Amino acid sequence: MKRLPPKDQLTMGIHALHSLLLHAPDRILHVFTKPTETQKRKGALLDLCKEKGIPVSFVSLETLDHMAGSDSHQSFVAHVQGRHFYDVDSFLERIEEESKAIVLMLDQIFDPQNFGSILRTAECLGAAGVVWSKNRGSDLTPVVAKASSGASEWLPLIRISNLAEAVTQFQDDGFKALATTLAPHSQDGFKFSFHQKTLLILGSEGEGIQPLIQKRADSLISLPMQGKIESLNVAQAAAVFLTLYQMQNGK
């Protein structure tokens, strides 16, 4: 191979590739795998690539590791079309006809598994998009794409530089911004009345949400924990908040 595709145009793993082949095969430019993949499940994937007319190249394990920057590719790396990233204005334009929308904003989520997992959950539970800053979080690496199960290729992604400014832009467009954080005056998420247009801000377990962003939020909310553990993992918390929102505003 002359030149490796850039890492932010790659996805990897059996599940993510399968999901893409089923739902967005036109996004796949090229699939890379090892020779002599005789496992049944992997053979079925190659047949599907053939059926969809997607070129497949056989490369060494070392090349796969090197392309993905990870050894958890399960022998499959796919070059996908350059992802489209929205800025806040173009995203708001995209959803301007919608009377209801929940958008997730991620602050300081550096763990790629959590990031990917949140993208998958957001897609499954009907979030309109996910906003994050490349300066304050993980980049969209192959590990993230794999954990997202395909969501990274079709969920609207709003990648920006200034999160605090974005909060205000959403608010100016009619959104209420909720910072999910355990503070003395946080409201109980289970009893909260969600606005039809909600920007839900999630921070990392260690770092939380930046004070600057918390200050701009319309409300602080948290989930009362019923046991001894202080908090859910952030991807689980995203699932719970999306469920609570959809219970009130679901289609």
Place this chain on the structure above:
Amino acid sequence: MKRLPPKDQLTMGIHALHSLLLHAPDRILHVFTKPTETQKRKGALLDLCKEKGIPVSFVSLETLDHMAGSDSHQSFVAHVQGRHFYDVDSFLERIEEESKAIVLMLDQIFDPQNFGSILRTAECLGAAGVVWSKNRGSDLTPVVAKASSGASEWLPLIRISNLAEAVTQFQDDGFKALATTLAPHSQDGFKFSFHQKTLLILGSEGEGIQPLIQKRADSLISLPMQGKIESLNVAQAAAVFLTLYQMQNGK
């Protein structure tokens, strides 16, 4: 060290150990770490061990890897008191005064991250216990314990051999058994009316729930997916179902 503790009496990782030190220090028999841990966060953990009177031994990295059967211990492995596992009868006795209870049953969850993650979520969202079969799922390894953030040491665990029989035992005690599965006659989890005593059965993504167990369930339920991806990860699904149950039956 003469003899290593058995793997099912170990937990590992900074977060899990910290959680145990805060909430159940009496469960920790011994902490193993590497010499010369100078990182601030790790030093604070050692201070906490000292404060709680827990013996600490310094061993090599290789010993830690070997003890944990994993290299993701973050330099901390803890020997915990032998866990108490309930059988169905003794668990039902434990909760006989409760008018409301949701219990998770895991069928064929072999991924230790998912298993641990479900334990944590179950603990945070008020499940009364988790049932699984050692023959049809992951054992309670250090990887599971780490991912559970401490929940594996205090959440009631019902480890049994025959899941199908257990379904009937719960039903005889007044529980309704719900199999979470995407079948033509599955009911919408978002609109479902949860019984106060619910046994929620979760299967793995690949394998689902055994037909024998599905057949015994009182109802099949599923979560309508709003995007293209077929299903949530099982740990996320657990979070959503627990939220839906608690919205109706929460304390």
